[in-house]
Amino acid sequence: MEIEEILLEMKDTSELMVDLAYSALLYDNEEIAQQVVELEGKVDEWDQEVQKKAVERAIQDRDVEKALVFIRLADSIETVADGAIEIADVVLRDIEPHPVVAAALKESDTAIATVRVPPGSSASGKTLGEMKVASETGMWVIAIRRGESWIYGPDENTHVEEGDLLIARGPVEGEKELRQHIGG
Amino acid sequence: MEIEEILLEMKDTSELMVDLAYSALLYDNEEIAQQVVELEGKVDEWDQEVQKKAVERAIQDRDVEKALVFIRLADSIETVADGAIEIADVVLRDIEPHPVVAAALKESDTAIATVRVPPGSSASGKTLGEMKVASETGMWVIAIRRGESWIYGPDENTHVEEGDLLIARGPVEGEKELRQHIGG
Numbered sequence: 001m002e003i004e005e006i007l008l009e010m011k012d013t014s015e016l017m018v019d020l021a022y023s024a025l026l027y028d029n030e031e032i033a034q035q036v037v038e039l040e041g042k043v044d045e046w047d048q049e050v051q052k053k054a055v056e057r058a059i060q061d062r063d064v065e066k067a068l069v070f071i072r073l074a075d076s077i078e079t080v081a082d083g084a085i086e087i088a089d090v091v092l093r094d095i096e097p098h099p100v101v102a103a104a105l106k107e108s109d110t111a112i113a114t115v116r117v118p119p120g121s122s123a124s125g126k127t128l129g130e131m132k133v134a135s136e137t138g139m140w141v142i143a144i145r146r147g148e149s150w151i152y153g154p155d156e157n158t159h160v161e162e163g164d165l166l167i168a169r170g171p172v173e174g175e176k177e178l179r180q181h182i183g184g
Numbered sequence: 185m186e187i188e189e190i191l192l193e194m195k196d197t198s199e200l201m202v203d204l205a206y207s208a209l210l211y212d213n214e215e216i217a218q219q220v221v222e223l224e225g226k227v228d229e230w231d232q233e234v235q236k237k238a239v240e241r242a243i244q245d246r247d248v249e250k251a252l253v254f255i256r257l258a259d260s261i262e263t264v265a266d267g268a269i270e271i272a273d274v275v276l277r278d279i280e281p282h283p284v285v286a287a288a289l290k291e292s293d294t295a296i297a298t299v300r301v302p303p304g305s306s307a308s309g310k311t312l313g314e315m316k317v318a319s320e321t322g323m324w325v326i327a328i329r330r331g332e333s334w335i336y337g338p339d340e341n342t343h344v345e346e347g348d349l350l351i352a353r354g355p356v357e358g359e360k361e362l363r364q365h366i367g368g
Contacts, residue, residue: 011206018202018264022195025257069274073209076270080202083264090257 003053003070010046010077012152013039016143017084023112023169024091031114032167035145036088043081050074113139113175115182117164123182129156137177139170187237187254194230194261196336197223200327201268207296207353208275215298216351219329220272227265234258297323297359299366301348307366313340321361323354 001009017039024033051071058067117123123131128141134156144151144158145165151158160166160182168178185193201220208217235255242251301307307315312325318340328335328342329349335342344350344366352362 011209014267015202015206018199022199025195069278073271073274076267076274078267079270080264080267083198083260083262083267086260086263087257090253090260094253 003050003057006046006050006053007070007073007077010043010050010074013043013046013150014077014080014084016150016152017043017081019142020167021084021087021091023167025087027112028091029112029114030092032112033088033091035167036084037092039150040081040085043078047074047078110169111172111175112167112169113178115166115168115175115179117160117162117166117182119162121162121182123160124162126160127156128154128158128160131160131181133168133178133181137170137174137181139168139174139178141166141168143167187234187241190230190234190237191254191257191261194227194234194258197227197230197334198261198264198268200334200336201227201265203326204351205268205271205275207351209271211296212275213296213298214276216296217272217275219298219351220268221276223334224265224269227262231258231262294353295356295359296351296353297362299350299352299359299363301344301346301350301366303346305346305366307344308346310344311340312338312342312344315344315365317352317362317365321354321358321365323352323358323362325350325352327351
């Protein structure tokens with residue numbers, strides 16, 4: 001990947017991390033906090049790759065300033081990711097349900113759910129649109145984890161596969177419905 | 185404000201900062217980068233307020249652990265905000281249009297626009313829905329700055345006032361249309 005592409009991947013990942021970290025906090029969800037921690041490794045690797053490629057490119061085109069901008073940007077994005085990790089860490093370390101949770105849930109009756117597509121699920125191979133996830137369960141899939149990779153902001157044309165971990169937001173009662181919808 | 189409310193404000197603000205910082209970067213928009221810098225002051229103040237209130241509450245309820253969780257959370261949110269500031273800083277310091285911009289714009293023909301509602305605008309007092317901003321200009325208003333305060337994620341029922349700064353995302357040609365739509 002070119003430096004610019006890596007930076008865009010880093011951007012998307014850090015945004016997802018912040019989104020997931022706050023979701024984990026508000027809904028006191030350790031599984032989602034754990035996903036944030038796992039994403040950190042990718043951001044760290046990319047940060048180092050940007051540094052390496054920026055210096056290599058500087059040797060070629062002798063543009064020191066440009067290399068420094070790339071390095072500074074990658075570090076800045078890592079700072080965003082660090083903040084997400086710190087938030088996730090609060091969720092993971094806390095013994096009691098988190099104090100912010102109560103305040104947040106007063107204001108909304110939404111929840112966040114993580115649902116795994118089981119082996120042999122009839123959902124496998126279908127798109128979110130074909131499955132009518134949003135219209136039938138009220139849950140909005142915000143990200144899909146597939147193996148080691150992530151799909152950010154999936155839409156109605158995104159295919160679901162066996163083993164995918166769907167992260168979705170919606171009404172409290174939607175989690176159960178989503179699980180039934182995906183499980184069959 | 186109670187600690188929990190301050191934390192939720194901090195959360196919303198830090199999310200907005202990250203969103204604006206990346207928008208400023210991708211569209212090489214210094215005005216939006218400047219907004220990120222101005223938001224930092226609020227997050228700093230809130231961080232200190234959380235620390236103070238957390239200690240005061242600990243004196244009352246003698247729950248040290250809870251106070252530390254509040255303080256740690258506020259610091260974590262500030263780290264997210266710091267990352268946003270660092271990204272905005274790259275945009276503000278850079279002399280050339282930013283190298284990431286080219287790569288990003290290849291992938292999309294969307295842009296971000298900041299449009300001020302002028303004095304005497306016919307838009308003043310109307311909702312975004314009444315003005316048909318989205319349907320007639322294709323621009324999606326992601327935030328509104330009103331004096332020192334911010335409206336995050338406004339919807340069709342949000343009123344617009346004279347002097348408001350609208351931050352919107354949409355097709356490149358939408359900026360001009362939005363400006364005409366709001367300006368009259």
